[in-house]
Amino acid sequence: MSTSRAATALHKALENHARTQRKLTAASMIGDGSDVLSALTGRPVTHDERLRLAPWVVQQLQRQIAQIADPADRRIAQMVLAATREFEDLNVEQRKQYVCDRRAELSRELYKKHRIGVLAELAAGLELAYLAISAPTVFVGGSYTDPGWHAIAEGVGRALAGKPVRLVAALCDPGIRVCYGLEKARIAGNSYVLPRTKLFGRPDSARRAEQPYGAREYLTGTRESVRTHLMAGSDLVLLFGGGPGTEAEARLAEQAGKPVVPLGFTRGTAGEYWRSHHDPVDPDSYQELGDPDPQTAVDAAVRLITRHLLPMG
Structure with a gap:
């Protein structure tokens, strides 16, 4: 997965989470996915902070994904972040193959064209939600x-x-x-x-x-x-x-x-x-x-x- 040169730190962290994790869960955020939490807060976070913040982050991402109006973009978000059960335990390529084999859902061309923008919007929305409760x-x-x-x-x-x-x-x-x-x-x-x-x-x-x-x-x-x-x-x-x-x-x-x-x-x-x-x-x-x-x-x-x-x- 590549990101645009203008990608924020949080966008890049979500990309990394998508590459390395096979579930969108609090556990994945607390462990290897904790760079998402550091990017979100702008500083290193303690283990106790990760325990408190990770469930909120997952809940916010799931809510934002559910609110994406365009079905194809919503599907891209679910697939990239392994946000639904069908994608759990699959790596990125397997998730992509799963969706693109069902061309009625999503084509490879549309995936390539929209993926960066979808993740950028999720990162921006997550940052704003965090700002609203913390800034x-x-x-x-x-x-x-x-x-x-x-x-x-x-x-x-x-x-x-x-x-x-x-x-x-x-x-x-x-x-x-x-x-x-x-x-x-x-x-x-x-x-x-x-x-x-x-x-x-x-x-x-x-x-x-x-x-x-x-x-x-x-x-x-x-x-x-x-x-x-x-x-x-x-x-x-x-x-x-x-x-x-x-x-x-x-x-x-x-x-x-x-x-x-x-x-x-x-x-x-x-x-x-x-x-x-x-x-x-x-x-x-x-x-x-x-x-x-x-x-x-x-x-x-x-x-x-x-x-x-x-x-x-």
Whole structure:
């Protein structure tokens, strides 16, 4: 089996599982197929973690396969991953022969044409399902009036694209641009399937998202109630510039015991917060949040977010 050059680590791991395993079971994932779990989490996993995660992975793959609308593609998925009893204990070539001998089910030409795409979709769906249950959420708060900050804010999003985090924000300039930067980086890296960012606004607001990146949702209620709702579902707050509203967001985070990462070099509330606080988790990186070189400060922010939310990453 060959994979496309653009295949993700998880796609490649599923290919390897298909080559080496003759059943899609938790046992195969825990044993020789454990590279699937490492590719999914982005790190080595302990035996206890494999015991917990493997049954969930198998269940998710079986569910996704059952939901494939095209019968031929569904059959390819069943055959490649040995996901049904008829394929158990058969190697890859035997499984392929079993299906292709029944040309009413699947031809060799169709198998060759669709196999990579089918596995790519399964890998992407599995990654999204895992992200939905495991990825921490970063709330992006702040504001600015100078459009010269747009590129820097998008750079923050690009820097976070490789980290397993989700972003939420109100329809403010930093929130919009940071979210756009993350999603555009995923598109450029051929890893965008479903959004990892969501922008929130109110129906009566004149502000709308400008570009079709990420998800959007409009909530009823006051600006304060929307802010409180977003903060409640977040694990960390990232501040970029800002005024009184951003001060309220920082206070809500502190009251809830959530870490705050202020990009001090962006001035405004973020700058004031940076000067008046410290972070014992990584004091050196915290100091660099105020570095006049934006890249140095952004790199420091990513390190702090990683230390707070992704200690294994």
